[in-house]
Amino acid sequence: MARITMREAISQAMWEEMERDPNVFILGEEVGVWGGSYAVTKGFYDHFGGERVRDTPIAEAAIIGAAIGSAMTGLRPIAELMTINFAFAAMDHIVNQAAKLHYMFGGQFVLPLVIRAVGGGGRQLGATHSQTPDAVFAHFPGLKVVSPGTPADAKGLLKAAIRSNDPILFIENATMYQVRGEVPDGDYVLPIGKSTIQRPGMDVTIVTYSKGLEISMKAAEELARDGIEVEIVDLRSLRPLDMVPVIESFKKTNRAVIVEEGWKSFGVGAEVSSRIYEQAFDYVDAPVVRVAQKEVPLPYNRALEQYALPQPADVVAAVREVL
Amino acid sequence: MAQTISMPKLGFDMAEGTLVRWLKKVDETVNKGEVLAEIETDKATVEVESSASGVVRRLLVDEGAVVPVNSPIAVVGTADEKIEEPVLQEAERAKPIAETGQTPKVERQSAAVPSLTLSSPAPAPVTETVPAPVEGPVKASPLAKKIALDRSVDLGRIHGTGPGGRIVRRDIEATLASQVSPVAGQIVSALPSPDNSTIRLSNQTLPLSKLRAAIGRRMAESKMSVPHFYVTHEYKMDALMDLRTQFNKLVPENEKLSVNDFIIKAAALALQQFPNLNASLNGNLVLQHGQVNIGVAVSVEGGLLTIVCRDADQKPLRQIAAEVKAMAARARDGRVKPDDIEGSTFSISNLGMYDVENFIAIINPPEAAVLAVGSAREVAVAENGVVKPGWRMKATISVDHRLSDGAEAARFMQALAVFLEEPLRLVI
Numbered sequence: 001m002a003r004i005t006m007r008e009a010i011s012q013a014m015w016e017e018m019e020r021d022p023n024v025f026i027l028g029e030e031v032g033v034w035g036g037s038y039a040v041t042k043g044f045y046d047h048f049g050g051e052r053v054r055d056t057p058i059a060e061a062a063i064i065g066a067a068i069g070s071a072m073t074g075l076r077p078i079a080e081l082m083t084i085n086f087a088f089a090a091m092d093h094i095v096n097q098a099a100k101l102h103y104m105f106g107g108q109f110v111l112p113l114v115i116r117a118v119g120g121g122g123r124q125l126g127a128t129h130s131q132t133p134d135a136v137f138a139h140f141p142g143l144k145v146v147s148p149g150t151p152a153d154a155k156g157l158l159k160a161a162i163r164s165n166d167p168i169l170f171i172e173n174a175t176m177y178q179v180r181g182e183v184p185d186g187d188y189v190l191p192i193g194k195s196t197i198q199r200p201g202m203d204v205t206i207v208t209y210s211k212g213l214e215i216s217m218k219a220a221e222e223l224a225r226d227g228i229e230v231e232i233v234d235l236r237s238l239r240p241l242d243m244v245p246v247i248e249s250f251k252k253t254n255r256a257v258i259v260e261e262g263w264k265s266f267g268v269g270a271e272v273s274s275r276i277y278e279q280a281f282d283y284v285d286a287p288v289v290r291v292a293q294k295e296v297p298l299p300y301n302r303a304l305e306q307y308a309l310p311q312p313a314d315v316v317a318a319v320r321e322v323l
Numbered sequence: 324m325a326q327t328i329s330m331p332k333l334g335f336d337m338a339e340g341t342l343v344r345w346l347k348k349v350d351e352t353v354n355k356g357e358v359l360a361e362i363e364t365d366k367a368t369v370e371v372e373s374s375a376s377g378v379v380r381r382l383l384v385d386e387g388a389v390v391p392v393n394s395p396i397a398v399v400g401t402a403d404e405k406i407e408e409p410v411l412q413e414a415e416r417a418k419p420i421a422e423t424g425q426t427p428k429v430e431r432q433s434a435a436v437p438s439l440t441l442s443s444p445a446p447a448p449v450t451e452t453v454p455a456p457v458e459g460p461v462k463a464s465p466l467a468k469k470i471a472l473d474r475s476v477d478l479g480r481i482h483g484t485g486p487g488g489r490i491v492r493r494d495i496e497a498t499l500a501s502q503v504s505p506v507a508g509q510i511v512s513a514l515p516s517p518d519n520s521t522i523r524l525s526n527q528t529l530p531l532s533k534l535r536a537a538i539g540r541r542m543a544e545s546k547m548s549v550p551h552f553y554v555t556h557e558y559k560m561d562a563l564m565d566l567r568t569q570f571n572k573l574v575p576e577n578e579k580l581s582v583n584d585f586i587i588k589a590a591a592l593a594l595q596q597f598p599n600l601n602a603s604l605n606g607n608l609v610l611q612h613g614q615v616n617i618g619v620a621v622s623v624e625g626g627l628l629t630i631v632c633r634d635a636d637q638k639p640l641r642q643i644a645a646e647v648k649a650m651a652a653r654a655r656d657g658r659v660k661p662d663d664i665e666g667s668t669f670s671i672s673n674l675g676m677y678d679v680e681n682f683i684a685i686i687n688p689p690e691a692a693v694l695a696v697g698s699a700r701e702v703a704v705a706e707n708g709v710v711k712p713g714w715r716m717k718a719t720i721s722v723d724h725r726l727s728d729g730a731e732a733a734r735f736m737q738a739l740a741v742f743l744e745e746p747l748r749l750v751i
Contacts, residue, residue: 254466254492285466285492286485 001184007177009151010116011040013158014078016187018048021076024162025052028063028080028116037082038118038177060086064093064115068167071113072101076162084117084171085131098167099142110165114158119147120173120211120261122309127297130305132262134210135271137169138238145238146192147171149213151181153236156190164192173211173261193240197249201229204319205249205256207272209235212259212291212310219315230257230319238268246272247279254285255322259315264292286322291315325400326375332392333364333661339391340364341533347379353399360396365537367628367664368657375399380406463490470495534626545688550724553683556736560699560714563746574641577648582699582716583619583673584644588749589742590694591615591635594669597735599727600720601668603689609726618667618687619647621654628654629687631667640749675699681717691726695719716743 004012018024025048026032026041032055035042045053056063060081067079081087087094094115101109121130138145144166148154154172161168198213199220206216213234220230231249235241250256256276258269269290276288294308330340340362347353347360355376362371381398384390398406461478463471467490471478474495481498483490531539563585571579594601598611615636618629630650632643650663672684673696684695697717704713718739722732742748 254464281465282469283466285464 001182003180004151004183005177006148006151006154006172006179006181007038007040009155009181009183010158010172011042012183013155014041014162015044015047017159017162018044018052021162022052023074024076024078025054025070026078026080027054027056027067029056029058029082031055031080036080038174040116040177041080060090061093064090064098067113067115068093068098068101068111071111071167072109076112076114078114078116078162081115081117083125083129083174084119084133085129087115087117087133087137087169094137094169095140095143099140102166103142111167112162112165113167114161114164114170115168116158116170116172118174119171120175121293121298121305122175124300124302124305126300130298132211132260132293134171134238134260135262135267137171138241138268138271141239142167144168144192144240145171146236147173147210147238148236149176149198149208149210149234151179152183152188153190153196153234155183156188157192157236159187159189160192163189168192171210176211176214179214190236193237193242195233195235195242195245197231197245198234199230199232201231201253203228203253203255204230204322205246205253206230206232206259206315206319207235207246207256207269208232208259209238209268211261215261215310215312216259216315218312219319222312222316223319228319228323235268235272241271241275243272243275243279246276250276250280251283254283256288257291257315257318257322258288259291259310259318260293261310262293263295264290265295267292289318289322291318325380325398325404325406326377327395328359328371328374328397328399329393329395330362330390331371331661333369333665337364337392339389340369341389342384342386342396343368344386345382346370347373347382347397349379349382350402351379353377353379362390363533365533367534367654367659369661370658371396373397373399378402380404461490462488464492466492467495474499532625534623534628538626541688542685545686549686549688551686551721552724552729552732553719553721554729554732554736555681555717555719556733556740558716558718558740558743560716560743563743564699564714566746566750570640578641578645580640580644582675583671583696584640584647585743585746585749586671586673586694586696586718587617587619587632587635587643587647588638588640589739589746590669590671591617592742592749593735593738595636596738597727597731599731600692600722600735602691602726603668604691604723604725605689612668614668616666616668618670618690619651620670620672620684621651623654623657628659628664629667629670630654630659630663631665633666670694671696675716681719683719684721686721686723690723692720692722692732695721 014026026044030037031041032045032050032053041053063079067077070077098111098113101111119132119134121132134145134147137143146157146161146168148157158170161170199217208216213232216232220232223230231253233246233249258272260268262268269292273288273290277284291310291314293310296308298308299305343361343363345360346358353359353373353376355374356372358370359373360371361368377399378401379397380400383398384396390396400406462483463478464485470492476495476498478490481490481494484494485491567580567582567585594615601612601615603610614634617632617635619632620627620629630647632647635643650659653659653663667690669690670687670693672693674682675696675698679697681697682695684693686693695718699714699716701712702715703710704715720732720736
């Protein structure tokens with residue numbers, strides 16, 4: 001067990017899997033010689049060579065298309081999208097091809113494909129480079145959407161994703177690469193599609209994932225000073241969406257706040273709260289409250305950007321609202 | 324054409340019924356014979372079946388309303404037909420008259436009254452609604468509603484502290500805590516000196532249930548107006564117990580005969596010879612019934628019901644057993660049919676399963692007599708100077724002295740002995 005950053009955990013997962021399985025390879029913009037825009041693949045090119053760490057043109061449709069083709073023929077590609085905002089340029093390949101090939105060809109192909117995409121706002125990159133469109137991708141059956149909130153989960157889930165025969169969109173939050181946490185050494189693999197309790201409590205259930213976990217943890221500390229103990233459930237994957245720990249927690253607290261970085265409308269919070277009402281109606285003691293990004297294109301101005309993004313104070317206020 | 328469904332008359336003395344629950348909603352499809360509502364009469368909760376097929380167009384009374392028999396309670400028609408005014412008007416008559424004293428406009432009504440509504444007698448002009456505890460819907464969280472339901476808490480009496488006055492979990496918990504705290508407090512305070520203080524539970528005032536009230540009314544009336552006398556007889560049950568054991572070896576578990584099934588049959592056969600005990604007094608006339616319908620008292624939640632085994636003298640034992648079992652089950656479930664509880668001519672009340680030596684029952688008017696049956700027990704009996712074990716059972720008949728007297732009742736009890744003590748007579 002070592003205390004390492006999210007970046008190191010992700011890097012470690014890929015390194016170990018590439019050592020383990022020669023079919024695993026990486027492709028993407030600046031992933032090779034440069035070592036990755038976020039330095040996640042630093043040293044990979046020198047160690048594994050240009051055949052397995054392939055720099056590509058700035059052409060997202062080509063990156064994903066090539067990844068799909070190689071996966072269909074038996075390789076296990078890890079395609080990196082410099083930001084998830086560029087995934088829209090490859091949207092047809094992701095949702096029309098990757099998500100459906102196994103189904104459309106009657107199971108003749110499996111698609112052991114991982115698309116790593118960097119998302120999230122808060123770094124003054126402007127409206128088109130700062131989005132958190134996770135829910136958009138979680139909408140499509142056939143595509144798994146995983147997004148870790150801790151370094152340990154990042155390692156365990158990415159290793160599982162690389163070994164999975166399903167196409168998986170693995171979303172990393174750009175502001176969380178420096179987050180540190182205890183990560184098990186060696187072959188640490190987590191099942192995909194299992195939510196988990198990141199902090200136990202009795203008063204209110206917070207359901208969140210990825211960046212929302214960091215925000216919620218800060219809010220939880222502030223609330224604890226007032227004697228309010230929230231229980232934080234980390235979804236870890238949006239599809240499959242594991243509601244079991246959520247419902248169990250909710251039946252205990254009867255109150256829930258859902259925290260996500262993306263927009264509120266048609267978002268993760270909408271889905272989760274709807275399922276709470278469907279599965280635990282008789283346990284509802286207050287309306288479920290959603291904390292999410294304000295409904296605007298994310299501003300460039302630092303103050304405005306921070307104002308539009310969900311903050312720990314917003315979560316604190318929401319928890320007090322449902323109590 | 325739309326048809327009105329009316330409050331059925333489920334007994335000769337039924338004047339009104341409470342509409343407990345609608346089982347169909349407006350615009351829901353209903354088939355003829357399907358259950359439309361549950362109503363509560365003096366005696367039981369009964370299901371009302373729709374007499375027409377179609378779509379429920381109108382529910383004319385609210386749940387909880389007390390409705391006179393034959394008053395319209397619902398309109399069933401096709402989905403798109405216009406509900407004719409007379410149908411509605413017929414229905415509407417019930418409410419406004421009681422409230423405003425207006426006279427219904429009879430001349431308008433006569434225009435196109437459907438034959439069905441014409442044929443039904445005019446409804447009595449009263450619809451009395453049980454007052455709701457609170458005006459309008461109570462605002463409460465789903466959890467609060469669930470707890471209130473589970474713990475029988477009246478939400479109307481709770482002050483909500485949630486947003487907009489919503490009742491939430493803590494409000495119910497506070498109410499529940501305040502309800503139990505006095506008792507709990509006394510128990511705690513009683514602990515230091517347990518020898519000279521007593522634990523008192525608080526007094527409780529409960530409404531008399533409709534069933535209890537009906538039983539009370541009928542029994543008081545019977546005991547005050549009917550001159551009862553009583554004759555007790557002890558029966559030798561050895562042969563019957565043996566026969567029953569043999570019989571029950573031959574039939575499946577769910578068809579086993581009870582001692583009471585034998586007694587029903589025996590009493591019915593004995594009554595054939597005693598028309599005065601299978602009779603009703605109607606003024607100066609004695610109505611000796613042509614049928615022997617044995618009423619059997621069944622203990623139900625909150626009271627008792629008398630189910631009726633018709634023509635018990637004509638039916639084989641197994642049929643009697645099956646019928647009684649089915650009716651008793653319906654009675655306990657609160658789902659008796661009108662036929663189950665109407666028309667008895669003689670009743671049997673059996674407390675044998677409670678280890679009762681003997682007891683006395685009150686006559687169920689307008690019947691002439693009731694037989695109270697104790698437990699069949701193995702006792703020491705003296706026969707020809709020798710004491711030996713034997714099965715004995717005591718029964719006491721209560722008889723209306725206006726219709727019969729002691730000697731006749733005693734002879735009936737002897738006649739009953741013939742059947743009970745030579746039980747093969749019950750099966751041949």
